[in-house]
Structures are given as C-alpha cells and as structure tokens.
Amino acid sequence: MRFLHTGDLHLGRVFSEARYGRAFAQQRRRELLDTFSRIIDYANEHQVDLILCCGDFLNSDQLCVEELRNINAMIERLKRAVVFAISGNHDPQIENSAYQKISWSRRLYLAPPGISRMTLEPLGASITCHSWDKKEMTEPFSVPKADAHSNLYQILMLHADALSEESRYLPVDKDALSQAGFDYVALGHIHSPMELAPNVRYAGSPEPLDFGEEGSHGFWLVDTDETNQQVQFVPFARRNYRTLTVQTAAQDAELAIAERIAAKLPCQDDIYTVGLYGTHPSCAGWDLSRIREELLGKGYLCRLDDQTTPDYDLKQLGRENQGNLIGDFIASFQGETMDAVHRRALEYGLEALISQKGRES
Numbered sequence: 001m002r003f004l005h006t007g008d009l010h011l012g013r014v015f016s017e018a019r020y021g022r023a024f025a026q027q028r029r030r031e032l033l034d035t036f037s038r039i040i041d042y043a044n045e046h047q048v049d050l051i052l053c054c055g056d057f058l059n060s061d062q063l064c065v066e067e068l069r070n071i072n073a074m075i076e077r078l079k080r081a082v083v084f085a086i087s088g089n090h091d092p093q094i095e096n097s098a099y100q101k102i103s104w105s106r107r108l109y110l111a112p113p114g115i116s117r118m119t120l121e122p123l124g125a126s127i128t129c130h131s132w133d134k135k136e137m138t139e140p141f142s143v144p145k146a147d148a149h150s151n152l153y154q155i156l157m158l159h160a161d162a163l164s165e166e167s168r169y170l171p172v173d174k175d176a177l178s179q180a181g182f183d184y185v186a187l188g189h190i191h192s193p194m195e196l197a198p199n200v201r202y203a204g205s206p207e208p209l210d211f212g213e214e215g216s217h218g219f220w221l222v223d224t225d226e227t228n229q230q231v232q233f234v235p236f237a238r239r240n241y242r243t244l245t246v247q248t249a250a251q252d253a254e255l256a257i258a259e260r261i262a263a264k265l266p267c268q269d270d271i272y273t274v275g276l277y278g279t280h281p282s283c284a285g286w287d288l289s290r291i292r293e294e295l296l297g298k299g300y301l302c303r304l305d306d307q308t309t310p311d312y313d314l315k316q317l318g319r320e321n322q323g324n325l326i327g328d329f330i331a332s333f334q335g336e337t338m339d340a341v342h343r344r345a346l347e348y349g350l351e352a353l354i355s356q357k358g359r360e361s
C-alpha cells in the first residue's frame with residue numbers, strides 16, 4: 001500500500017489584508033485550493049492508494065457552497081485513492097458545518113465524531129481515529145490500543161496536540177502514542193512536519209499559513225508491504241516563509257533600504273520577515289510601510305521587524321539636558337534592566353520630548 005499523510009490544509013482560510021495587502025491575501029487563499037488540487041494530481045500520478053487527511057481540511061466557516069463544490073470536484077478527479085479524513089478544531093462536525101452543506105463525493109470518507117475504527121480490507125489496513133465535534137477539547141486524550149492479534153497494517157489518526165500538556169486542543173502524550181502498538185500514527189494540528197518517534201508523525205500543513213511557519217512544508221509518502229516500510233517527506237509548498245536581517249544606518253534613505261533588502265532576497269515566490277538592525281534617525285524615523293510598498297512593487301512580500309535603535313548618544317544627551325524634563329526622563333531609566341520593552345519606552349518617550357522641545361524653541 002502507498003499512502004499520503006497530510007492535514008491542516010485549512011482550505012478557505014482568509015488571510016489578513018492588513019498583513020498581506022488585499023490582492024495578495026486573496027491570491028494566497030486561492031493558492032491553498034490550488035495546492036490541494038496539485039495533491040490530487042500527485043496522488044493520481046504516483047499510484048497513491050489512500051490519502052489520510054488529519055483534520056482541519058477545511059476552514060469550515062469561511063467557505064461558501066460554490067467553493068465546497070469546487071473542492072468536491074477536485075476529490076472526484078481521484079482515479080485510485082480515497083481521502084480518509086477526520087475533523088479537527090477548524091472543521092468540527094457541528095450543526096451547519098461545511099460537511100453538511102453539500103453532498104460529498106464517495107471518494108471522501110469522513111470519520112464520525114469521537115473514536116472509531118474501520119478496516120480497509122483491500123488495502124490490508126485498519127484505521128483507528130478520532131474526529132472532532134467541538135472547537136476546543138481540553139481533556140487529555142487517552143490513546144486507544146492497537147489490536148494485538150491483527151495482521152493488518154494498523155494506523156492511528158488524530159488531530160491533537162502532542163507538544164503541550166496545557167493545550168486546549170486535545171492534549172495527548174507522545175510516548176503513549178508511540179507505544180500503543182500502531183504501525184503508523186498520523187497526526188494533524190501542528191503546522192510544521194515533525195517526526196516524534198519512528199512511528200509517529202505530524203504531517204504539517206502542505207502550505208505554510210502565516211509568518212512564523214518557516215521551514216519546509218509538504219506531506220509524508222509511505223510505502224508498506226508485509227516486511228518493509230519506507231517513509232519520505234515530499235516538499236510541496238508553493239511558497240515558504242523565510243527570515244533574514246539587514247543592517248541600517250541613520251543616514252539611509254527609505255528607498256536605499258528597500259534596495260538593500262531586495263538585493264538580499266533570493267526568491268520572489270517566498271514571503272519574508274526582514275529584521276532591520278542598526279540605527280535609525282533619532283527624531284524622524286522611517287516610514288516602514290513606504291519601504292514595504294516599494295518592495296511589493298518589486299514583487300517581494302515582506303514583513304519588516306524593526307529592531308533599530310536611534311542614533312543619539314544617550315550619555316551626551318543626558319549631560320546636555322541635566323535638570324530639564326529630557327534629562328530627568330533619561331535618568332529615570334538608570335538602574336533599570338534595559339530589555340526590549342524598556343528600550344522602546346525610552347525611545348518613544350525621548351522622541352516625543354525631543355520633538356516637543358524642537359517645536360517650542
């Protein structure tokens with residue numbers, strides 16, 4: 001048997017226009033659907049028997065009926081495989097969920113809420129799984145045991161959080177998962193692919209869904225026969241998120257910074273967090289949205305993380321302003337541990353005071 005382990009496709013997810021800009025937010029939403037369509041093509045081209053979808057297949061509330069029909073038409077294109085899905089916290093089987101709104105293809109099997117077990121006789125496999133019917137589940141999940149007498153290939157499918165005991169999303173003990181006797185434990189919910197034990201994996205989302213979800217995204221492809229099991233990760237994302245840093249100096253013009261950033265970005269397809277380090281002009285900071293728009297015009301989608309510090313000399317500024325409001329303000333920070341929050345507070349306060357002073361004189 002050859003199966004594909006995926007999950008967290010979040011089809012229908014709406015991307016923030018504030019973060020991505022309107023056009024790109026809409027494009028990115030379409031790309032998630034395109035990637036599911038590419039997965040269907042991949043399954044057809046690679047003789048996949050079974051697609052495991054480990055929850056959060058749909059952002060249930062954000063899809064209209066016509067879009068659901070389009071997704072269903074993609075599933076209908078499968079020649080050989082079936083999609084075996086469990087519901088997660090974004091597509092729980094509640095009243096009026098997306099799963100109730102249209103009549104779905106027989107190639108999609110959605111496991112009922114709670115724990116269930118199903119035998120796929122032609123594939124020599126059995127699937128034990130859990131499906132959601134609410135948006136939060138805080139009780140720790142007690143892991144069912146595999147059938148010790150079965151000679152089937154036994155899969156456990158869960159949408160659960162094996163990384164945090166305090167999780168509101170079905171906390172589960174990862175050692176219990178690896179020791180329950182299953183040949184393969186297919187997990188969803190965490191968006192990065194991860195191997196927790198030789199038989200326990202998170203699929204991760206095939207597309208990264210937001211800043212912070214860096215690294216490779218795709219799905220697992222598993223081949224099994226009576227004696228062997230081969231598991232490979234297939235990178236599949238249309239875009240990746242990346243982080244890089246750029247140095248600034250106080251005399252830099254906004255457009256010069258944009259040029260410098262663009263020169264460091266290797267690929268227009270990816271989405272970047274650019275950390276700005278160095279100094280910025282002490283009283284007239286840069287307009288970061290201007291830099292961002294300039295980069296967007298060149299085809300780069302970036303988030304700017306401004307870590308620059310103003311170019312004034314704090315000691316000298318304190319000496320020059322001894323006894324006045326600015327001097328007192330600087331002195332009030334002495335003895336404080338200057339973490340990022342304190343530094344920002346000092347900087348914003350000083351900028352306000354200095355510009356006020358400039359207006360008065």
Ligand SMILES: [Mn+2]
Pocket residue numbers: 055056088089090159169188189190
């Ligand atoms: Mn989830």
